[in-house]
Amino acid sequence: MLRRTLSVFNLPIPVLRRADRYPHFDVCVIGSGPGGLSAAMRAVSFGKKVCMVERSERTGGNDVWLGTLPSKTLWEISKLASTVSNKGMLSRFTDPAQLQLPTADMIDGERILKALYNASATKEEHLIDAVEAAGIQRIQGTASFANSREVDIHSDNAEYRTLSADYFIIATGSKPRDHPLYPCDHKYITNSDDMFRLPVPKSMVIIGAGAMGCEFASMLANLGKTKVYVIDKAKHILPREDADISMAVQDSLAARGVTIHHDCHLFNLETFEDPDTGVGCCQYSIQSAKDGAVESFIVDRALVTIGRRPNYSGLGLENTRMHLRDGYIDTDAYRRCLPYDHIYCVGDATRDAPTVPMAQAAARIALQDMYGATPRQSLDVAPINNLSKSWFFEDEVASIGLSEKECRREHIGYIVVKFNYDNTTRGIIAGSTNGFVKLLVSNDRQKKVLGVRAMGAHAGSVVEVVSLAVRRGLSVYELLHMNPSYPSVVSALVECARMAVGRGTRNPNLTSAVTMNEWMPPHFERGRAFYKEEKYQNKQE
Ligand SMILES: Cc1cc2nc3c(=O)[nH]c(=O)nc-3n(C[C@H](O)[C@H](O)[C@H](O)COP(=O)(O)OP(=O)(O)OC[C@H]3O[C@@H](n4cnc5c(N)ncnc54)[C@H](O)[C@@H]3O)c2cc1C
Numbered sequence: 001m002l003r004r005t006l007s008v009f010n011l012p013i014p015v016l017r018r019a020d021r022y023p024h025f026d027v028c029v030i031g032s033g034p035g036g037l038s039a040a041m042r043a044v045s046f047g048k049k050v051c052m053v054e055r056s057e058r059t060g061g062n063d064v065w066l067g068t069l070p071s072k073t074l075w076e077i078s079k080l081a082s083t084v085s086n087k088g089m090l091s092r093f094t095d096p097a098q099l100q101l102p103t104a105d106m107i108d109g110e111r112i113l114k115a116l117y118n119a120s121a122t123k124e125e126h127l128i129d130a131v132e133a134a135g136i137q138r139i140q141g142t143a144s145f146a147n148s149r150e151v152d153i154h155s156d157n158a159e160y161r162t163l164s165a166d167y168f169i170i171a172t173g174s175k176p177r178d179h180p181l182y183p184c185d186h187k188y189i190t191n192s193d194d195m196f197r198l199p200v201p202k203s204m205v206i207i208g209a210g211a212m213g214c215e216f217a218s219m220l221a222n223l224g225k226t227k228v229y230v231i232d233k234a235k236h237i238l239p240r241e242d243a244d245i246s247m248a249v250q251d252s253l254a255a256r257g258v259t260i261h262h263d264c265h266l267f268n269l270e271t272f273e274d275p276d277t278g279v280g281c282c283q284y285s286i287q288s289a290k291d292g293a294v295e296s297f298i299v300d301r302a303l304v305t306i307g308r309r310p311n312y313s314g315l316g317l318e319n320t321r322m323h324l325r326d327g328y329i330d331t332d333a334y335r336r337c338l339p340y341d342h343i344y345c346v347g348d349a350t351r352d353a354p355t356v357p358m359a360q361a362a363a364r365i366a367l368q369d370m371y372g373a374t375p376r377q378s379l380d381v382a383p384i385n386n387l388s389k390s391w392f393f394e395d396e397v398a399s400i401g402l403s404e405k406e407c408r409r410e411h412i413g414y415i416v417v418k419f420n421y422d423n424t425t426r427g428i429i430a431g432s433t434n435g436f437v438k439l440l441v442s443n444d445r446q447k448k449v450l451g452v453r454a455m456g457a458h459a460g461s462v463v464e465v466v467s468l469a470v471r472r473g474l475s476v477y478e479l480l481h482m483n484p485s486y487p488s489v490v491s492a493l494v495e496c497a498r499m500a501v502g503r504g505t506r507n508p509n510l511t512s513a514v515t516m517n518e519w520m521p522p523h524f525e526r527g528r529a530f531y532k533e534e535k536y537q538n539k540q541e
């Protein structure tokens with residue numbers, strides 16, 4: 001089949017030596033990222049014989065090597081730099097100048113890269129131990145479908161072995177999307193993978209102001225070695241979020257010296273290199289959407305963060321009847337690859353939100369669909385719509401359930417209660433008062449918890465506290481039973497819940513720190529409002 005694949009692309013056909021077949025497996029998982037690992041582990045818990053094929057020499061996928069783990073390790077390092085320069089905190093020492101604080105000059109790019117590598121290697125070691133203890137057979141090589149029932153495993157030495165299984169799970173992840181006009185050269189025009197390979201530059205333009213672009217902008221700003229520019233196609237960064245979140249992140253980036261070019265597009269990007277010294281740079285021009293004005297800038301490096309695309313290269317899809325729809329393998333609500341019922345696709349390789357919890361949840365649901373006794377669970381309804389998310393800027397931003405923007409789009413009436421961190425005891429103690437908790441409940445007698453947004457220290461934990469209530473469609477009255485420890489930022493959430501039902505210890509709207517507002521859909525939309533049950537609440541869970 002490889003021969004057929006290569007001949008389609010007019011590529012030279014190597015002389016191949018076919019070795020023995022692998023024994024038959026119940027489940028063959030392709031990819032060792034969080035989607036693949038969760039699928040393999042869940043298959044083991046069903047007592048199945050499982051193999052996990054990984055083409056890279058490293059285990060753990062993007063999550064461990066080029067995604068969450070190295071980027072959040074970099075975030076922790078950059079956070080330390082920002083914490084020690086926290087003015088509120090430093091003013092508590094009599095003479096902050098005498099403290100031996102790290103400065104930008106002391107940041108060693110090589111050491112940072114080493115720290116990122118070490119963190120990934122530690123996690124990989126744990127994963128391999130767990131996989132081996134579970135009896136999952138690890139196979140190194142590129143999996144390529146020979147037909148819908150068999151996969152050829154190709155290794156570097158032009159040998160391949162064939163493998164058959166009752167079920168296949170494609171968990172091959174995604175790769176950075178190239179700019180349509182300016183492809184990466186991985187030296188001056190780079191992508192997120194290069195961030196964990198190249199030292200921190202003196203100046204950088206980030207093209208794309210989504211989650212990844214803003215996270216990297218924030219980390220570089222905190223490290224203090226890089227002048228950062230961000231090109232934002234829209235009027236505000238993080239266009240899908242509520243205005244209060246995107247404005248707060250925007251202000252925080254600007255306060256740390258990041259220049260954001262709003263409402264404009266990349267007009268030109270060129271790279272230059274001195275042939276003698278090998279030192280180069282990028283010159284970029286932007287055109288304003290408002291008045292068409294063009295401005296040019298010179299930076300050391302460009303970073304393209306304009307989304308990701310699924311990884312199907314070498315997968316041999318052409319040897320099966322699987323097909324693509326809008327660039328993704330066409331799947332049904334259970335993520336079975338049409339027209340088959342024994343091949344599933346999960347994680348970044350699908351059009352689902354590209355996050356680790358999503359990949360893991362989809363993998364578990366796929367296995368449940370194969371072997372589970374409980375009713376089938378579609379992935380196109382909650383709780384998948386209701387997974388919590390955290391973004392890592394200067395302040396962590398976490399969310400679960402619906403935002404104000406989404407409620408309005410769906411004509412769902414809501415009450416929104418917001419409590420700023422500077423009014424919490426914990427925020428004052430930490431000297432970090434930037435942030436808020438925002439609770440949305442349905443604007444009716446039931447007062448269902450629709451969603452929470454939190455920004456600031458421990459934001460992720462605040463959101464997790466309430467995630468079950470959102471996923472189960474509970475009323476805010478249930479939250480009133482909570483008595484959080486003191487001092488904790490969770491008390492801000494509980495205070496929001498109390499205020500939503502008129503039992504708060506504060507009166508909202510007397511100051512801007514504690515506010516409560518409501519919104520109802522236009523008259524003609526009322527009654528259609530919230531109860532699109534199947535879409536937002538999962539009764540099967
Ligand atoms: C910079 C960055 C930061 C991120 N931060 C976060 C975060 O904070 N939180 C969060 O939830 N998510 C984050 N993500 C997203 C997260 O990393 C991905 O959603 C997650 O890794 C997807 O898991 P996956 O299992 O689908 O695929 P991957 O983790 O991409 O794994 C796929 C694996 O399949 C292998 N493979 C591909 N093709 C084949 C083949 N033919 N044969 C054999 N093996 C193959 C690949 O080598 C790879 O190891 C981040 C991503 C990036 C890039």
Ligand SMILES: NC(=O)c1ccc[n+]([C@@H]2O[C@H](COP(=O)([O-])OP(=O)(O)OC[C@H]3O[C@@H](n4cnc5c(N)ncnc54)[C@H](O)[C@@H]3O)[C@@H](O)[C@H]2O)c1
Pocket residue numbers: 179180207208209210211212213215231232233234238239266305306307308353354355389390391392
């Ligand atoms: N903490 C996290 O959970 C986390 C962190 C990083 C990345 N991720 C995942 O990785 C995925 C990829 O992140 P991302 O930020 O690259 O994608 P994204 O889709 O979140 O944002 C891409 C941004 O680039 C803009 N854009 C698109 N084309 C452009 C162009 N030609 N020029 C300028 N701007 C353009 C878009 O308008 C958008 O704002 C995300 O969907 C996210 O789920 C998650």
